[in-house]
Amino acid sequence: NDYILEIEDLTVKYITEDSIVSAVNNMSLKLERGNTLGFVGETGAGKTTTAKSIMRLLPEPPTKIESGKIIFNGENILEKSIKHMQSIRGNKISMIFQDPMTALNPVIPIIDQIAEVILLHQTKDRKAAYKRAEEMLEIVEIKKERGEEYPHQFSGGMKQRVVIAIALACTPDLLIADEPTTALDVTIQAQVLKLMHDIKESNNTSMIMITHDLGIVAEACDNVAVIYAGSIVEYGTKEDIFNSHAHPYTEGLFNCIPDLSKTESELIPIKGIMPDPSDLPTGCKFHPRCPYAVDRCSKEEPESKEISDGHMVKCFLEHRK
Numbered sequence: 001n002d003y004i005l006e007i008e009d010l011t012v013k014y015i016t017e018d019s020i021v022s023a024v025n026n027m028s029l030k031l032e033r034g035n036t037l038g039f040v041g042e043t044g045a046g047k048t049t050t051a052k053s054i055m056r057l058l059p060e061p062p063t064k065i066e067s068g069k070i071i072f073n074g075e076n077i078l079e080k081s082i083k084h085m086q087s088i089r090g091n092k093i094s095m096i097f098q099d100p101m102t103a104l105n106p107v108i109p110i111i112d113q114i115a116e117v118i119l120l121h122q123t124k125d126r127k128a129a130y131k132r133a134e135e136m137l138e139i140v141e142i143k144k145e146r147g148e149e150y151p152h153q154f155s156g157g158m159k160q161r162v163v164i165a166i167a168l169a170c171t172p173d174l175l176i177a178d179e180p181t182t183a184l185d186v187t188i189q190a191q192v193l194k195l196m197h198d199i200k201e202s203n204n205t206s207m208i209m210i211t212h213d214l215g216i217v218a219e220a221c222d223n224v225a226v227i228y229a230g231s232i233v234e235y236g237t238k239e240d241i242f243n244s245h246a247h248p249y250t251e252g253l254f255n256c257i258p259d260l261s262k263t264e265s266e267l268i269p270i271k272g273i274m275p276d277p278s279d280l281p282t283g284c285k286f287h288p289r290c291p292y293a294v295d296r297c298s299k300e301e302p303e304s305k306e307i308s309d310g311h312m313v314k315c316f317l318e319h320r321k
């Protein structure tokens with residue numbers, strides 16, 4: 001298989017004077033080129049920290065990437081210099097955040113903001129960069145005449161389309177989208193998702209879609225990593241996760257949604273709360289909330305086991321049979 005991204009045994013901590021927070025614990029995953037992988041889980045599960053580690057966007061300190069490898073296009077980017085990362089970021093790997101305004105500069109016309117990233121990474125020819133910026137506006141279905149306008153003159157959905165245009169202007173190999181449609185209303189959400197899908201298909205871009213919305217997973221993802229307390233507790237194809245999920249946490253996520261066809265299919269938190277990452281439970285991190293927990297679960301941490309081809313589950317399943 002041809003993998004664009006392989007994460008091996010990644011552990012990330014935030015170290016402050018009075019606490020050590022385990023944000024990502026021994027995480028491993030592989031993303032096939034051209035595929036979309038969903039990161040699913042509640043807020044605070046470590047989804048965004050993992051994504052920002054891939055971008056090397058976490059301030060070190062207080063963040064410490066304690067161990068592991070992040071192999072992108074065959075190279076361990078954790079060994080690369082800041083300068084090398086700057087040449088990858090926005091060029092080979094791009095990220096879209098939930099709030100488009102964090103990515104846009106309010107005092108610069110949008111065409112200039114798109115051209116800027118092209119000038120930084122792809123060409124020094126200003127005319128060519130502006131031509132490409134206009135093309136990108138058209139791809140995200142914004143009339144090029146509007147390029148002279150400022151972000152505040154655009155609606156939320158249009159601003160997010162501008163962000164997508166910036167993120168994809170250099171045709172990155174990997175696009176990381178962190179809750180990209182959460183701030184948008186439902187009809188606009190669908191348009192933005194379709195647009196991302198179409199651009200991704202035409203460029204064979206690989207994608208990580210961070211979401212807490214299983215409706216988005218159903219629509220946009222090929223594979224799914226269910227993340228809890230900084231670890232992947234279940235990993236499989238979309239079909240594995242939707243039709244034959246096996247981890248109690250995944251089951252909880254699905255039980256929270258009465259009707260998946262409803263557009264407001266956001267996750268309602270499962271009984272109990274996510275554990276404090278500076279004081280994680282012993283054994284299986286999910287045991288305080290798990291309806292199937294037995295003695296062993298609070299003492300021993302389960303390994304991730306393959307229950308069918310590529311479908312991994314981190315749980316002592318035996319006693320549940």
Ligand code: SF4
Pocket residue numbers: 247248249284285286287288290291292293294297302314315316317
């Ligand atoms: Fe529940 Fe035990 Fe499985 Fe953890 S290992 S998910 S506590 S059954």
